[in-house]
Amino acid sequence: MKLSEKDYFAQDYKLATAAGKHFEAASIIKLSSKDNFEQIGKAQKDKLYIIEFDSAFAGVAPDEFDEAFLASFRESLKKLEEGGAVFLLKPLLAGAVATEEDAENLNALFYHIARRLKDCACVAGFDLSALDADVKRKAAVIDALKKKHPEYVYLLKDKAEAAAIEGDYPGRFVLY
Numbered sequence: 001m002k003l004s005e006k007d008y009f010a011q012d013y014k015l016a017t018a019a020g021k022h023f024e025a026a027s028i029i030k031l032s033s034k035d036n037f038e039q040i041g042k043a044q045k046d047k048l049y050i051i052e053f054d055s056a057f058a059g060v061a062p063d064e065f066d067e068a069f070l071a072s073f074r075e076s077l078k079k080l081e082e083g084g085a086v087f088l089l090k091p092l093l094a095g096a097v098a099t100e101e102d103a104e105n106l107n108a109l110f111y112h113i114a115r116r117l118k119d120c121a122c123v124a125g126f127d128l129s130a131l132d133a134d135v136k137r138k139a140a141v142i143d144a145l146k147k148k149h150p151e152y153v154y155l156l157k158d159k160a161e162a163a164a165i166e167g168d169y170p171g172r173f174v175l176y
Contacts, residue, residue, distance in 0.1 A: 003151040005171075008086075008124040010153055013162065013175040015048055015086065015124055023048035023086065026155075026176040031057065034069045037076035043085035050127050050155070050176070055091035055109060062108045070116040077120040088155055088174075089113065090127035097132055106137075107144035114149050125152035125172075135164045142169060 006018050015023040029039045031053040043049055058073075059065035077087065091113065097103050110126065117123055126145070128138045138156065145152055146169070155174050156162050162173040 003121060005151050007121075007151055008153050009171045010174045011171075013159070013173065015088075015153055015174045017086070021046060021086075026050050026088070028052060034066065035072065037072060040076045040080065040087075043080055043083065043087070045084035048086050048088070048124075048176075050088045050090050052090045052092055052127075055093050058091060058109060058113050060109075061105050062112070065109075065112050067116075070113065074117050074120060077117060077122055081120065081122050083122075085122060086124050087122055088125055088127045088153070089117070089123060090130060090155075092130055097134075097137060103137065103140060106131075107141055110141050111144050111148075114145050114152070118149065125154050127155040129155055129157045135161050139165045139168070142172075 009016055011022065026048040027050070029043070029049050029051045031037065031039065031051065034057040040051065057066060057069050091109065093106070097106050128141060131138055131141070138154075138161070142154060142165075153172050153174055154169075155176060158175065162175065166173060
């Protein structure tokens with residue numbers, strides 16, 4: 001299913017949907033391994049979840065993506081589309097983004113995850129709160145994703161971060 005910017009959006013820094021749902025809180029689901037998606041299957045209707053997973057599950061560089069993990073992840077999410085649960089994805093990085101190559105690999109990682117999960121209507125976007133404090137780094141990730149996925153909403157740490165870049169991405173930031 002192709003989503004548009006109208007399907008998910010931020011309203012008063014909370015996720016809202018075109019169907020009139022508003023999510024006042026978010027729960028965390030942690031994937032403990034790259035082959036155990038059991039927790040995702042327990043997601044409840046009309047709830048917002050942040051799925052945290054080690055970014056290495058998806059891969060560490062453009063030529064080393066784990067397509068088997070991403071295919072299984074997609075399959076797990078597709079099963080929940082009709083259930084009414086909504087998800088933000090939060091890949092957790094092992095180290096800092098120190099070089100330009102690290103930044104390019106980070107953008108490529110987020111883009112590839114989004115590309116593999118693009119037809120999962122239950123995915124509203126990404127949680128970027130775990131990325132380093134550099135707002136420009138977060139904006140670069142959003143720019144990389146926005147080319148093909150303008151419908152995504154992004155979770156940030158606080159209003160100061162959102163205010164710093166909100167002019168370029170109106171209605172796309174949530175805080176939980």
